[in-house]
Amino acid sequence: MALRRLFTATVYRNCQIRPGYWRADLDLDSSGCEAFSEVQPGQFAELRVSDISLPPAQEVPANLRDLAQRNIILRRPFSFCDVHAGPKGIRIGVLYCVLGPATVRMMSLARGDQVSLIGPLGKGYTVSPEKKYALLLAGGMGAPPLMHLGEYIRARYPEVTPIAFLGARSLEHLPYDVHIDNEKGAYAAEYDRIGVESHIATDDGSIGFRGFVTQCVEQWLKEQAIQPEEAGLYSCGPEVMLAATVALADKYGIACQVSMERMMACGIGLCQSCVVATKGKGETGPYKLCCMDGPVFDGKDVVFE
Ligand SMILES: Cc1cc2nc3c(=O)[nH]c(=O)nc-3n(C[C@H](O)[C@H](O)[C@H](O)COP(=O)(O)OP(=O)(O)OC[C@H]3O[C@@H](n4cnc5c(N)ncnc54)[C@H](O)[C@@H]3O)c2cc1C
Ligand code: FES
Secondary structure: OOOOEEEEEEEEEEEEEEEOOOOOOEEHHHHHHHOOOOOOOEEEEEOOOOOOOOHHHHHHHHHOOOOOHHOOOOOOOEEEEEEEOOOEEEEEEEEEEHHHHHHHOOOOOOOOOEEEEEEEEEEEEOOOOOOOOOOOOOOOOHHHHHHHHHHHHHHHOOOOOEEEEEEEEEEEOOOEEEEOOOEEEEEEEHHHHHOEEEEEEEOOOOOEEEEHHHHHHHHHHHHHOOOOHEEEEEEEOHHHHHHHHHHHHHHHOOOOEEOOOOOOOOOOOOOOOOOEOOOOOOOOEEEEEEEOOOOOEEEHHHHOO
């Protein structure tokens, strides 16, 4: 397990990838290599954003102008969409959705700026090398850790084929560069680049499969006549979608891991703000900490709200 540490990262790049969605690439020096060399997809970092200045008013989305003025006391958790060796250490990709005071400030990060982060934190996904298929189910901003997982599997588990199923309410809520191809149908360019097949589902049918991403996976499972022991489900997204993923996994007898999201005040097990109810008993009772015991849990252990 990678050791968590406090780092000062240097911004290499920060750019908008789609309206409302940004990507920041952060460089860590050689000490980051040690801490992040064994990072698991699904782990995360706590970023300090309180000292980042607000972007010019005209660049702040109109619906967030009041909210953006709020003071930020707590660090914010972000997972990684990729982690690569950089020229001087390690480079971490953070894909973020602008929805409140912290993420508005992050829009103003520029090359050379410094950001304090603590990481890597929590427990990520465990890949089952004996499964032929790793089915990655992302709902909305569940995208980043699964992008990392797809690339991680491609690099370390050549015998496992990752296939991504990417869902959102509609096209504008998909944090990807989406393309349509006669043969492949709708797919995400980001996944194409890392050699991972992707399928798109939107609730309103504005692109790709019309319906929930879990329905899209179910159709695929039926078409491919997959045996339960051949596949593992890895999921991240809104809780209602995670609950539907676990129900699907249960129906087909497929192993399933889910990444839970909670408000996290500390990220290191001190504040107890991030509890997840589980079916376990044990010493800690049924409640687990999302930041320490998760955010990735075995789907069958979680009690959904
Ligand atoms: C383990 C983990 C990994 C994450 N990875 C990413 C990532 O890769 N990219 C990304 O864009 N976001 C990610 N998030 C969510 C991210 O932390 C929040 O979007 C961010 O803190 C918002 O800060 P803000 O000040 O801009 O908005 P806030 O004002 O804090 O929040 C805006 C709105 O979002 C809701 N919200 C904020 N944080 C959470 C949360 N943790 N759970 C549920 N609702 C929340 C608030 O209730 C509010 O309605 C992750 C969260 C966790 C717990
Ligand atoms: S965020 Fe503080 S205990 Fe989990």
